[in-house]
Amino acid sequence: PLANTTYSIVSITDGNGCANSGITSSVSVDVNPLPTIDNLVNNSATPLCVGSTIRLDATATGFGSNYVYRWYFNNMVTPVYEGPNAFFEIANATLANSGTYGVQVRDEKGCWSSIETLPITVNANPVPTLAFDGTQLFCAGSSVSFVAGGGDRYVFYVDNAELQDDSSPNFTHVFGAGSHTVRVVVYDGIGCPAETSMTFTVNALPLGTIHHATASDAEVCIGESATLEIRGLTGSANWTVVYNANPGGDVTLPSISTSPYSFVVSPLANTTYSIVSITDGNGCANSGITS
Numbered sequence: 001p002l003a004n005t006t007y008s009i010v011s012i013t014d015g016n017g018c019a020n021s022g023i024t025s026s027v028s029v030d031v032n033p034l035p036t037i038d039n040l041v042n043n044s045a046t047p048l049c050v051g052s053t054i055r056l057d058a059t060a061t062g063f064g065s066n067y068v069y070r071w072y073f074n075n076m077v078t079p080v081y082e083g084p085n086a087f088f089e090i091a092n093a094t095l096a097n098s099g100t101y102g103v104q105v106r107d108e109k110g111c112w113s114s115i116e117t118l119p120i121t122v123n124a125n126p127v128p129t130l131a132f133d134g135t136q137l138f139c140a141g142s143s144v145s146f147v148a149g150g151g152d153r154y155v156f157y158v159d160n161a162e163l164q165d166d167s168s169p170n171f172t173h174v175f176g177a178g179s180h181t182v183r184v185v186v187y188d189g190i191g192c193p194a195e196t197s198m199t200f201t202v203n204a205l206p207l208g209t210i211h212h213a214t215a216s217d218a219e220v221c222i223g224e225s226a227t228l229e230i231r232g233l234t235g236s237a238n239w240t241v242v243y244n245a246n247p248g249g250d251v252t253l254p255s256i257s258t259s260p261y262s263f264v265v266s267p268l269a270n271t272t273y274s275i276v277s278i279t280d281g282n283g284c285a286n287s288g289i290t291s
Helices: none
Strands: 005-009 026-029 037-042 056-060 067-075 081-083 087-090 100-107 116-120 131-133 141-150 151-156 160-165 170-172 178-187 193-202 207-214 224-230 239-246 249-256 259-264 272-279
Touching: 037 116, 056 067, 056 100, 056 116, 100 193, 116 160, 131 193, 141 151, 141 193, 151 170, 160 170, 170 178, 207 272, 224 239, 239 259, 249 259
Parallel strands: none
Antiparallel strands: 005 026, 037 056, 056 087, 067 081, 067 100, 100 116, 131 141, 141 170, 151 160, 151 178, 178 193, 207 224, 224 259, 239 249, 239 272
């Protein structure tokens, strides 16, 4: 029956041909309406990317309030969940979770609704890249340039501090000495993210001082020589030291492999010798030395 129906006997005729139409016997069959899924809503993360959470919520109408839900994925025959939850959730979604989801409800009369469906697409994350942009000089106070790839928006972090959020994949920063990590979060056109990072070491600027080799080298006669020393060289060999003789001018001492390093001068007048710059084997130059 499609509606509440009463069934009653009109007549009975037996094998002898005898008929009775005066029987008063009847039964009624009540037909309950089917429950319905009123809404099936996609409350998943936006955008829905690999690693995000899928969340579907259903609202239903039927007899009573203690409903049982069946949730389906692609195969609308075998449910992946049956129970009281009016929601279905998948954490850390993968591409394999893309497909058609369905839900139906059973009310307290035991009647099942039809299945309502909803297609869900899980989007792949971008594939980020990060590299040095050309040949770099890893010296304190020098800028280091990077280039990223794989997306439409790039957020750069240096040692966990966000420094740039832009559509440009290029990033340049001046670093101090020590170990540093540059991380980039890459977003594609729909906003799905992925990240990559690189860790590297920035060298300290070389240091050194200039001295008389012995106390007697502080005072010589005209025509005599004095021995001076470059001491305390830091950084990597070999070093190039430029010193200034005043009066006189700048002099370059190339390819110094050890420290201290001795060299001979023959001043013709009282002369002050000072370091102008030191460049070490890493290519790091320090012109701020006061010695």
